Amino acid sequence: MKLHLKFDFNAVCRKVLDEKLLEHNIKHKIIAFGEVELLEKLSEERLEAFSSDLNDYAIEIVENQKSILVQKIKDVIVDMVFNDDTSMNLKASAYLSDTLGHSYGYLSNLFSEVTYTSIENFIILQKIEHTKQLIINDNLSLTEIAFKLNYSSVAHLSTQFKNTTGITPSAFQRIITKRREFNQNQTN
Amino acid sequence: MPTRILKKSWFIKSIFFTSAFIILLIGGITYRNIDDLSKSSELLTQTYRLNVELEQIFSHLKDAETGQRGFLITNDPLYLEPYDAGRENINYSFAELKELSRNNPTLQKNLKDLNVLIDERMDYFQKAFRFSAVGNYNDQNFKENFYKGKKLMDTIRLKIKGMIKSQNDLLKKTQHTYESNLKVTPIFLYMVLLFSLVLMFFAYNKIIRDLKEIKASNEQLEIFKESANQSQIISQHGNWIWDIDTNTFKYSDNLYRLLGEEPQSFESTVENFMKFVHPEDAEKLSREIEKMITNKDLPFVYYRIIQKNGTIRHFKGYGKLHESSDGGKKLLGTITDITDEIDNLRILEDRNLELERNNRELSAFNYVASHDLQEPLRKIQTFLSRLEDKESSKLSEVGLTYIDRIKNASTRMRLLIDDLLQFSRTNRADNVFEVSDINELLESAKQDLAEIISEEDAIINSDKFPKINVIPFQIQQLFLNLISNSLKYKSKDRIPEIHITYSKIKASDDPEILKPKKPYYHKIIFTDNGIGFDNEYAEKIFVLFNRLHNKDEYSGTGIGLSICKKIIENHQGFIFANGKPLVGATFTVYLPIT
Amino acid sequence: MQEDYINIILADDDEDDRLFFTDAFDELRITTNVKTFNDGVYLMDYLNNEESIFPNVLFLDLNMPRKSGLECLKEIKQTDKFKDMAIAIYSTSASEEDIEKTFVMGANIYIKKPNDFKTLKKVLSEVVTINWQYHTNGLNKDNFLLRL
Numbered sequence: 068m069k070l071h072l073k074f075d076f077n078a079v080c081r082k083v084l085d086e087k088l089l090e091h092n093i094k095h096k097i098i099a100f101g102e103v104e105l106l107e108k109l110s111e112e113r114l115e116a117f118s119s120d121l122n123d124y125a126i127e128i129v130e131n132q133k134s135i136l137v138q139k140i141k142d143v144i145v146d147m148v149f150n151d152d153t154s155m156n157l158k159a160s161a162y163l164s165d166t167l168g169h170s171y172g173y174l175s176n177l178f179s180e181v182t183y184t185s186i187e188n189f190i191i192l193q194k195i196e197h198t199k200q201l202i203i204n205d206n207l208s209l210t211e212i213a214f215k216l217n218y219s220s221v222a223h224l225s226t227q228f229k230n231t232t233g234i235t236p237s238a239f240q241r242i243i244t245k246r247r248e249f250n251q252n253q254t255n
Numbered sequence: 256m257p258t259r260i261l262k263k264s265w266f267i268k269s270i271f272f273t274s275a276f277i278i279l280l281i282g283g284i285t286y287r288n289i290d291d292l293s294k295s296s297e298l299l300t301q302t303y304r305l306n307v308e309l310e311q312i313f314s315h316l317k318d319a320e321t322g323q324r325g326f327l328i329t330n331d332p333l334y335l336e337p338y339d340a341g342r343e344n345i346n347y348s349f350a351e352l353k354e355l356s357r358n359n360p361t362l363q364k365n366l367k368d369l370n371v372l373i374d375e376r377m378d379y380f381q382k383a384f385r386f387s388a389v390g391n392y393n394d395q396n397f398k399e400n401f402y403k404g405k406k407l408m409d410t411i412r413l414k415i416k417g418m419i420k421s422q423n424d425l426l427k428k429t430q431h432t433y434e435s436n437l438k439v440t441p442i443f444l445y446m447v448l449l450f451s452l453v454l455m456f457f458a459y460n461k462i463i464r465d466l467k468e469i470k471a472s473n474e475q476l477e478i479f480k481e482s483a484n485q486s487q488i489i490s491q492h493g494n495w496i497w498d499i500d501t502n503t504f505k506y507s508d509n510l511y512r513l514l515g516e517e518p519q520s521f522e523s524t525v526e527n528f529m530k531f532v533h534p535e536d537a538e539k540l541s542r543e544i545e546k547m548i549t550n551k552d553l554p555f556v557y558y559r560i561i562q563k564n565g566t567i568r569h570f571k572g573y574g575k576l577h578e579s580s581d582g583g584k585k586l587l588g589t590i591t592d593i594t595d596e597i598d599n600l601r602i603l604e605d606r607n608l609e610l611e612r613n614n615r616e617l618s619a620f621n622y623v624a625s626h627d628l629q630e631p632l633r634k635i636q637t638f639l640s641r642l643e644d645k646e647s648s649k650l651s652e653v654g655l656t657y658i659d660r661i662k663n664a665s666t667r668m669r670l671l672i673d674d675l676l677q678f679s680r681t682n683r684a685d686n687v688f689e690v691s692d693i694n695e696l697l698e699s700a701k702q703d704l705a706e707i708i709s710e711e712d713a714i715i716n717s718d719k720f721p722k723i724n725v726i727p728f729q730i731q732q733l734f735l736n737l738i739s740n741s742l743k744y745k746s747k748d749r750i751p752e753i754h755i756t757y758s759k760i761k762a763s764d765d766p767e768i769l770k771p772k773k774p775y776y777h778k779i780i781f782t783d784n785g786i787g788f789d790n791e792y793a794e795k796i797f798v799l800f801n802r803l804h805n806k807d808e809y810s811g812t813g814i815g816l817s818i819c820k821k822i823i824e825n826h827q828g829f830i831f832a833n834g835k836p837l838v839g840a841t842f843t844v845y846l847p848i849t
Numbered sequence: 850m851q852e853d854y855i856n857i858i859l860a861d862d863d864e865d866d867r868l869f870f871t872d873a874f875d876e877l878r879i880t881t882n883v884k885t886f887n888d889g890v891y892l893m894d895y896l897n898n899e900e901s902i903f904p905n906v907l908f909l910d911l912n913m914p915r916k917s918g919l920e921c922l923k924e925i926k927q928t929d930k931f932k933d934m935a936i937a938i939y940s941t942s943a944s945e946e947d948i949e950k951t952f953v954m955g956a957n958i959y960i961k962k963p964n965d966f967k968t969l970k971k972v973l974s975e976v977v978t979i980n981w982q983y984h985t986n987g988l989n990k991d992n993f994l995l996r997l
Binding site: 074076080141145182183184189192196199200203232233234238239241242243245246249253 | 878879927949952953954955959978979981982985986987988989991992994995996997
C-alpha cells in the first residue's frame with residue numbers, strides 16, 4: 068500500500084517551531100515563516116540546546132543579516148507563487164522592493180551572492196515546482212495552470228517547463244504516473 | 256438425412272398397421288354377416304318345420320276325427336285305427352314342437368293353449384264314444400257333444416292358423432332385418448376396402464420414392480467415396496477403420512500408397528502396419544494405440560515410417576471412436592503424410608534463424624553506432640573545445656582555421672550518427688503497440704518543439720484525434736519530424752502555418768491506397784505553407800540520405816523523413832508526400848483501423 | 850551554518866570522462882568535493898560502508914563493467930538510507946524510452962554527456978544549483994526531474 072501526500076511545508080515548519088519553542092519554554096511570537104521574535108533574552112547554552120534540537124528537523128537558525136534578507140526574499144517569492152494569486156499580476160521586482168524596503172538591484176545582487184542563482188531563476192523554479200504540484204496533485208490541464216500562474220500562453224509555460232526541467236510537462240506527468248506504478252509493483 | 260428416413264419409416268409403419276387393422280375389421284364384419292346369414296336360414300328351417308308340425312297336428316287331429324266318425328257310423332273297430340294312430344302322432348308332433356319352440360316363450364305359451372284345446376277335443380271324442388256305445392245317436396246330448404266337438408275343431412284350426420301366421424310374421428320380420436343388414440354391409444365393406452387400397456397406394460408410392468432417394472444418395476455416397484479417395488491422394492491422407500466388435504481392420508487404398516505399396520496388396524492389420532513404423536517411433540506409437548483403445552480418442556500423434564525402398568516419411572495421425580445408431584463401435588483414424596510440411600518448416604526455421612542472426616548483427620551495429628562510435632567522437636569534440644579554450648592563444652591563424660574545420664566536420668558526423676541511431680531505433684523489434692491518445696502525442700511533440708514554434712510564431716491547427724493503437728514513442732517522433740520538417744523548410748515571407756486534419760476513410764474509396772491491408776484507415780493530413788517541392792521528388796524524399804537541398808542552404812542528414820516512412824511501415828500504414836514549389840507541402844499518413 | 854562542501858560522486862569506467870568531470874568541477878566556483886569510482890561494484894562497496902559520507906548528488910554512468918548504472922540505481926532505490934541522495938544518470942545518448950525508464954526507476958536527473966567542455970561545466974553547475982535549491986528550499990524531491 069502506498070499513500071500520496073501533499074504537504075504544506077510552511078504549516079508543518081510552523082507547527083514544529085511552535086512545539087519546539089514551547090518545549091524549551093521560550094516566550095515567543097512567530098512573525099512569519101522563517102522569523103521568530105523572542106520575548107526574552109536567551110543564554111548561550113539554552114540557545115545552543117534549542118539550535119541543536121531544531122537541527123534534527125533540518126531547521127537552522129540563520130544569524131547572518133544577509134542570509135536573513137535572502138530568506139525573506141525567498142519567503143516573499145514562495146508566498147507569491149504558491150499562495151497569493153493577486154500579487155502575481157505585479158512585477159516581481161517591484162513587489163519585492165516594495166515589500167522588503169530595498170532597491171531591487173541590491174536585493175538581486177545579494178541573492179545571487181548568497182544562493183549562486185538569480186531571483187528570476189528562483190521565481191521560475193518555484194513556478195515550475197508549483198506547476199508540477201498542480202499537474203500531479205490537482206490534475207489540472209496545462210491551460211488551466213498557465214492561466215492560474217499568469218503565463219501569457221500554454222506554449223510559454225511549456226517552453227519554460229521544458230527549459231527548466233529538460234522534459235515536457237506531459238512527459239513529466241507520464242513519468243511520475245509510471246513511477247508510482249513501478250514502485251507499487253516493487254513493494255508488492 | 257437420418258431423421259428424414261426415420262420419419263418415413265414411421266409413416267410406412269403406420270400405413271401398414273392401419274391396413275392390417277382394416278383387414279381385421281373386414282374379417283370381423285364378414286364373420287358376423289355369415290353368422291347372421293346362417294342364423295337366418297336356421298330360423299327359416301325352424302319356422303318351416305314348426306309350420307309343418309302344426310299342420311301335421313291338425314291333420315292328425317282330422318285323421319282322428321275321421322276315424323272316430325267312421326267308427327261311429329259303422330261301429331267297426333277297424334275305423335278306430337286311424338283315430339288311435341292320430342292320437343299317437345299328435346303326441347309325437349307335440350314332442351317335436353316342444354323341442355323346436357325351446358327358445359321361443361310365445362310359441363311355448365301358444366303350444367300350451369293348443370295342447371289344452373286338443374285335450375278338450377279329445378275329451379269330446381271320448382264322450383262321443385260313450386254315446387256310441389249305447390247307440391243313442393239321436394240323443395240331444397250326443398248332438399250337442401258333436402256340435403261342440405265341431406266347434407272346438409274350428410277353434411283349433413283357427414289357433415293353428417294364427418300360430419303359423421305369427422310364426423311367419425316373426426320370420427318375415429327377422430328376415431327383413433337380416434336383409435337390410437346384408438344390403439348395407441357390402442357397401443361399407445367396399446368403402447373400407449377402397450380406403451385401404453388408397454392407403455396402400457400411397458404407401459407404395461412413398462416406398463418407391465424413398466427407394467429412388469436411397470438410390471440417389473447411394474450414388475452420391477459412391478461419388479463422395481471416390482472424391483474422398485481422390486482428395487486422399489491429393490492431400491496425402493489415408494484412413495483406417497477398426498471395427499471393435501469384430502476386431503477387423505481396414506486401410507483405405509491411399510494408406511497403402513502412403514506406405515509405398517499397391518492398394519490392398521497385403522492384409523490390413525495393426526501388426527502389418529507396425530512393420531513400416533520407424534523403430535525409434537514404434538514404441539511411442541504402440542503406446543498411443545493402446546491409449547486409444549482405452550480413451551477412445553487419440554490425440555495427434557507424430558511418427559515416421561520407412562517405406563520398403565528406404566524412404567522415410569513423416570506421419571501425423573488422429574483417431575476417434577464412432578458409435579453407430581445400432582450401437583456398433585468403430586475407431587476411425589486419419590493419417591496424413593506431413594513430410595513436405597516438415598521439410599518446409601525446417602527450411603523456414605533455418606531462414607528464421609538466419610534472419611534472427613541478421614537482426615542480431617543489426618542490433619549489434621546499432622549498439623556500435625550508439626555507444627562505441629559516439630563516445631570517441633564526443634571525446635574528440637570535448638578535447639577540441641579544451642584545446643580551443645586553453646591553447647587557442649598559442650595557435651596560428653591557420654591552426655585555428657583547422658580547428659574550426661575539424662569542429663564543423665565532427666558536428667556533422669554527430670548529426671549523422673544521431674539520426675542514424677534514431678533510424679535504427681525505429682527498426683527495433685520490441686516496440687509495443689498501445690491504445691494511445693493521439694492528441695496527447697501531438698501535444699508532446701509540440702512541447703518538444705515549443706521553443707522553435709514560439710520563435711517562428713508558427714501556427715499549428717489540428718483536428719481532434721480518436722485513440723489509436725500505435726507505438727506511442729514512434730508516433731510522437733513522426734509528429735515531431737513532420738512538424739520540424741515543415742518549420743525547417745518554411746517560406747521566408749510568411750508565418751509558418753501547419754494544418755493537421757483527421758478523417759476516417761474506407762480504403763476502397765481512396766485512390767491513393769493501391770494495396771490496402773485493412774478495409775478502413777485513419778487518414779491524417781499535414782499541410783504547410785512552406786517552400787514546397789517539385790512533385791517529381793515526392794517519392795525520393797523518403798529515401799534514406801536523400802536530400803533535395805544543398806547542405807549549406809538547409810542543414811540536415813536526409814534521415815528525418817526516412818524515419819517517418821519507417822515508422823508508418825511499422826504501423827502497416829502508408830505515407831505520401833505532395834508538394835507545390837513556393838506554395839507548400841502536404842504529407843498524408845494512413846494508419847490502419849484494427 | 851552551511852556545510853562547507855557539496856559532496857559529489859561519479860561512477861564511470863571511462864578515464865577521459867572522469868577527467869573531464871573532475872576538471873569541470875575544478876573550474877566551477879562552487880566548493881565541491883568530487884569522488885570517482887571505476888565501476889558499480891566499487892561504488893556500492895563505498896556507499897554500503899558505515900563511515901562513508903553520502904554524496905548530495907550521485908552521477909552514474911549506465912555502461913560499466915561488473916555492475917551497470919541501472920543495477921546500482923535499483924539497489925540504491927531499494928535502500929532506505931540513500932533516499933535523500935539525488936541520482937543523476939550520466940551517459941551517452943539513449944532512446945527516449947530508455948531515458949524515461951531511468952526516471953521511472955527513480956533517477957532524478959538524466960545527463961547526456963555533452964560534446965564540449967563549456968556545456969559540460971554549464972550542465973554540472975546547473976545540476977548542483979538546482980539540487981541545492983531542492984535541498985535548501987524544502988521542495989518535494991519526488992518531483993525532482995531534470996534532463997540536460
